[in-house]
Amino acid sequence: MPAGSSFRQRLNECGLALVGSDSFKKPKYKTELADRVAVPDHYRTWQRVAGAYPLLRWFAGIALDDLHNELNAPFQLPIEQIPVSGKPVRYAPSRTASMTRQEAADRFAKAYRYPLQIPLFETELLDILFAQFAPVWEIDTRNETDLIGTVTLDADGKPSIDTGKPAVYVKHAYTRFHGENLLQLIYQVWMPAREKTGTFDLYGGELDSVIWRVTLNSKGLPIAYDSIHACGCYYKLFPANGFIALPNADGTEAVLSPKRISVNPYEKRLLLRLSNRTHYLQQVSVAGAENAASYRFEPYDHLRSLPIGNNERRNLFGPEGIIEVSRRAERFLLWPFGVESPGAMRQWGSHAIAFVGRRHFDDAFLLEQLIAQEK
Numbered sequence: 001m002p003a004g005s006s007f008r009q010r011l012n013e014c015g016l017a018l019v020g021s022d023s024f025k026k027p028k029y030k031t032e033l034a035d036r037v038a039v040p041d042h043y044r045t046w047q048r049v050a051g052a053y054p055l056l057r058w059f060a061g062i063a064l065d066d067l068h069n070e071l072n073a074p075f076q077l078p079i080e081q082i083p084v085s086g087k088p089v090r091y092a093p094s095r096t097a098s099m100t101r102q103e104a105a106d107r108f109a110k111a112y113r114y115p116l117q118i119p120l121f122e123t124e125l126l127d128i129l130f131a132q133f134a135p136v137w138e139i140d141t142r143n144e145t146d147l148i149g150t151v152t153l154d155a156d157g158k159p160s161i162d163t164g165k166p167a168v169y170v171k172h173a174y175t176r177f178h179g180e181n182l183l184q185l186i187y188q189v190w191m192p193a194r195e196k197t198g199t200f201d202l203y204g205g206e207l208d209s210v211i212w213r214v215t216l217n218s219k220g221l222p223i224a225y226d227s228i229h230a231c232g233c234y235y236k237l238f239p240a241n242g243f244i245a246l247p248n249a250d251g252t253e254a255v256l257s258p259k260r261i262s263v264n265p266y267e268k269r270l271l272l273r274l275s276n277r278t279h280y281l282q283q284v285s286v287a288g289a290e291n292a293a294s295y296r297f298e299p300y301d302h303l304r305s306l307p308i309g310n311n312e313r314r315n316l317f318g319p320e321g322i323i324e325v326s327r328r329a330e331r332f333l334l335w336p337f338g339v340e341s342p343g344a345m346r347q348w349g350s351h352a353i354a355f356v357g358r359r360h361f362d363d364a365f366l367l368e369q370l371i372a373q374e375k
Contacts, residue, residue: 051336074282075258086142092289097131104220171300232351252357321347
């Protein structure tokens, strides 16, 4: 490589060299390479064997259907008709962007001009996109556990949420969709807790978090939005304009897809409505940012290196990718389904999102299995 070459130039040259090599042109080589690539999943087969999973999965299917009916109900109401028991509090991004659809298409076309077909987005463009697609969050707020904030660690490494400093943690990722590598924008909010309803509440506990994801095609237009809690539960799928959710046909856990989102994101901003206490996503709508508190963007990677004083830093997540203090009592009930500590908040890349079957939030082929272009 020539001395002084930029990283992007060198990467481009290496990509051209790899694609042009004799080995890479051989179909057998590509097949062998694909066969050797294996990403460990986040299910424990031995737990499923010991817990009689083949039998329990059928009972779980009934319980999941009931849960989906409960989660789907608010989406069938206009947002102003969804019952509240506290005060709706809104949070809007402190930094906004105004990019036209054509400007986005032009910049995406440039980002895709690389021989490995992996788009390269400059930091400046990513910042604009995060601001462009950032939602307004609205939470039915009863007490401090329903406020969003900044994650902090004390001197002993115990996490808490500073609700005086509203923040949304952002990162980007890539996914595969019918031969293309697509950009994903991820937004995550943190609350102090899922408040317990009593001594026997298996699902309440310290810390709670909701993740919202936007998947964009090579022209900068959404193909789908989806969401989970940071424990991996309550997966919801929202196909964008021109796409439909595919029916579940393989016997795995059904996917809840309450509605399609047809909003032009270059003209209007989405509003995400969360319930109090459970912080369930109840509706996706369009609304202004009037009377909203401002939130700032924080890089998600900061969570892996938080200050604890004395010039020391610590990862929010433990060795298994789980926040220890967030473990829930539900893990004693749901362990036969093979997920490590169900209900606990966990690190990106370790979200199992189904109890029946195997499904991961960061699976590069997830959306290819769940949505299709409308004919």
